[in-house]
Amino acid sequence: MSTANCATAIGRPRAFDVQVALEKALEVFWEKGFDGASLSDLTSAMGINKPSMYSAFGNKEQLFLKAIEFYKNRPCGFFKPALGQPTAYKVAESMLMGAAKSMADNSHPQGCVMIQGALSCSEAAAGVKEELIKYRQQSEDQIKDRFELAKAQGDLPESVDACNLARYLNTVMQGISIQASSGATEEQLIDVANLALASFPAGKGQ
Amino acid sequence: MSTANCATAIGRPRAFDVQVALEKALEVFWEKGFDGASLSDLTSAMGINKPSMYSAFGNKEQLFLKAIEFYKNRPCGFFKPALGQPTAYKVAESMLMGAAKSMADNSHPQGCVMIQGALSCSEAAAGVKEELIKYRQQSEDQIKDRFELAKAQGDLPESVDACNLARYLNTVMQGISIQASSGATEEQLIDVANLALASFPAGKGQ
DNA sequence: AATGTTGTGTACCATTTGGTATGAAAAATA
DNA sequence: TATTTTTCATACCAAATGGTACACAACATT
Incomplete structure (x- = not known):
């Protein structure tokens, strides 16, 4: 074995x-x-x-x-590189654009398997559903940590709730996954990403 | 029969x-x-x-x-009442808050069955998946029409792309559905909704 | 070449799947 | 009360489900 x-x-x-x-x-x-x-x-x-x-x-x-x-861990993943961007805004931008591009890419099934692999599911899938929820939470936590760092670096205002902002970013990415698996194109998802970025506390200049 | x-x-x-x-x-x-x-x-x-x-x-x-x-068509649905709100901003606000409240409500399964009922699925479910995609698109179209109306009424700037804005709103709601089915609470989702509303072209005053 | 170890292919397992045939039961009508 | 119409309950169907037993094939070591 x-x-x-x-x-x-x-x-x-x-x-x-x-x-x-x-x-x-x-x-x-x-x-x-x-x-x-x-x-x-x-x-x-x-x-x-x-x-x-x-x-x-x-x-x-x-x-x-x-x-x-x-x-x-696959090399074409957009998440880790996005986390490494120099500013909080660029992290969010890179993540949303990466999601838009990756999830609409038709060289593989659309959307994200960590989201859609076991959402509403049978009891037989309850274990993997829990595991996927855990993974998604870990991603959100990593974003949160990155935003906390940004606050410490003065890159994000102290008034910002890193936890909420991370959840918001994660939520939009998850929505993008649904949109992609419903047939949305990369261009459409990039428009969505841009609208989502308008909520971002730090301006585009940073 | x-x-x-x-x-x-x-x-x-x-x-x-x-x-x-x-x-x-x-x-x-x-x-x-x-x-x-x-x-x-x-x-x-x-x-x-x-x-x-x-x-x-x-x-x-x-x-x-x-x-x-x-x-x-169930009476507790939040979608139709939200569409009837007097301003575009209030439509979006009512929709996002309704989604946050409804999808985290634990008097029934979390999330939205029109999103999660058949996302990644077998060939046996291909028909219902297509049907659900159609329904979701119809919802988005209704939001778009509502925003077009808002533009005609001067309630939204002419520069706004109603189609993109509707898709953005729909995307956030779909993300909220994932979050809810992952265990997010109503309060957490309301925070997400408020962040999403910050992207809205018309200010809160309207 | 013989042996020990591991993977492959076939054929199989009990259980569950979505879906039905059939006869009895319950009501309205005659 | 007899008939007609519809539903209910049991028992069943072929096919598919996740998972295995077992004989054989392929390799390294002795």
């Missing part, structure tokens, strides 16, 4: 690339959600059969969680 | 109230989504058995659509 691709492997080697299979599974979960994605959907997209899936990933729930983990 | 409760009914009368059963079904769909709600979940919540459900509502998909129709 070794998931990692060890250099000196003993026994029959895997005939598939675990990472590639995980990406394929991610696409299925992304499009259909946890409840809507059946094992047949998953394994046929991954190009493997069920025993291989179970031995490599555990079960459907763990496969989902590992796919989400990959999603969080 | 008469759905309506006719006064002079011939044959054995229904042992259940169609409207009450529909409300129960709505709650299940609301909480679990179309894919996550099984017929067993539904019929046991409705207090009837499957043949009764099929004869009264058609099938799972039509039951869902009828439940959504009921949801749209």
Whole structure:
């Protein structure tokens, strides 16, 4: 049951690339959600059969969680780079524009799998729903921390409630996810992002 | 196959109230989504058995659509009253505050079933997903029309793009739905709503 | 070449899925 | 009371669900 691709492997080697299979599974979960994605959907997209899936990933729930983990860390993610922007305003701008661009991108399912993967769901998905809620809260907390830092640096007024502002930013991004999965285009979402930025306490000049 | 409760009914009368059963079904769909709600979940919540459900509502998909129709028209809905507010700003304010209050209300599942009922879903739910997208678009169009009217009345500047502003408002409400279903409280969502209102082109005075 | 270890493919498992056939039960009408 | 019409309850259906047993295949080590 070794998931990692060890250099000196003993026994029959895997005939598939675990990472590639995980990406394929991610696409299925992304499009259909946890409840809507059946094992047949998953394994046929991954190009493997069920025993291989179970031995490599555990079960459907763990496969989902590992796919989400990959999603969080994938190189094209817009979140972490946005957090690193020099000013609070630029953080928000980069995040909203990144969300608009990324979520409307049709090289993969629209919207965000961390939002849509298990929103209203069966009891079987209750675990992954809780996990996704936790992840979303962590993102919000990271934004909040970044805004607290901005306040300490004088980049945001002391009067600003970093917690509320972070929640607002997160809320708009989540709305953008819904819009994207409903068919909104990148341009439309950029307009939304610009309107949302008008609420931002620090002006565009900063 | 008469759905309506006719006064002079011939044959054995229904042992259940169609409207009450529909409300129960709505709650299940609301909480679990179309894919996550099984017929067993539904019929046991409705207090009837499957043949009764099929004869009264058609099938799972039509039951869902009828439940959504009921949801749209239910008396406690905040959307239509908000549209009737006298100014564009008050429309937006009423809508956002109504969303914050309604979606965090724990007398029913959190969030909005028209958003979460079928977002990422299986092929079996593709039809209801499209229907929900259409409904959401109709809501947005109604807001847009209201803002166009506001422009004609001089209540909004001519420079405002009613379409973008409506989409922004809709986006924030959809984000609020996600937040609510993630456990956000009414107070938190009101704070979000107030931040969102800061983007509004017409000032609070209007 | 024999052995130990691990992955693969098939075929299978019990359970659940959405959906029905059928006969009995309850009412209005005749 | 007999008939007609409709609903109810049970039992059932084929297909799909998430998950596994098991024999075999492929590799490293001995």
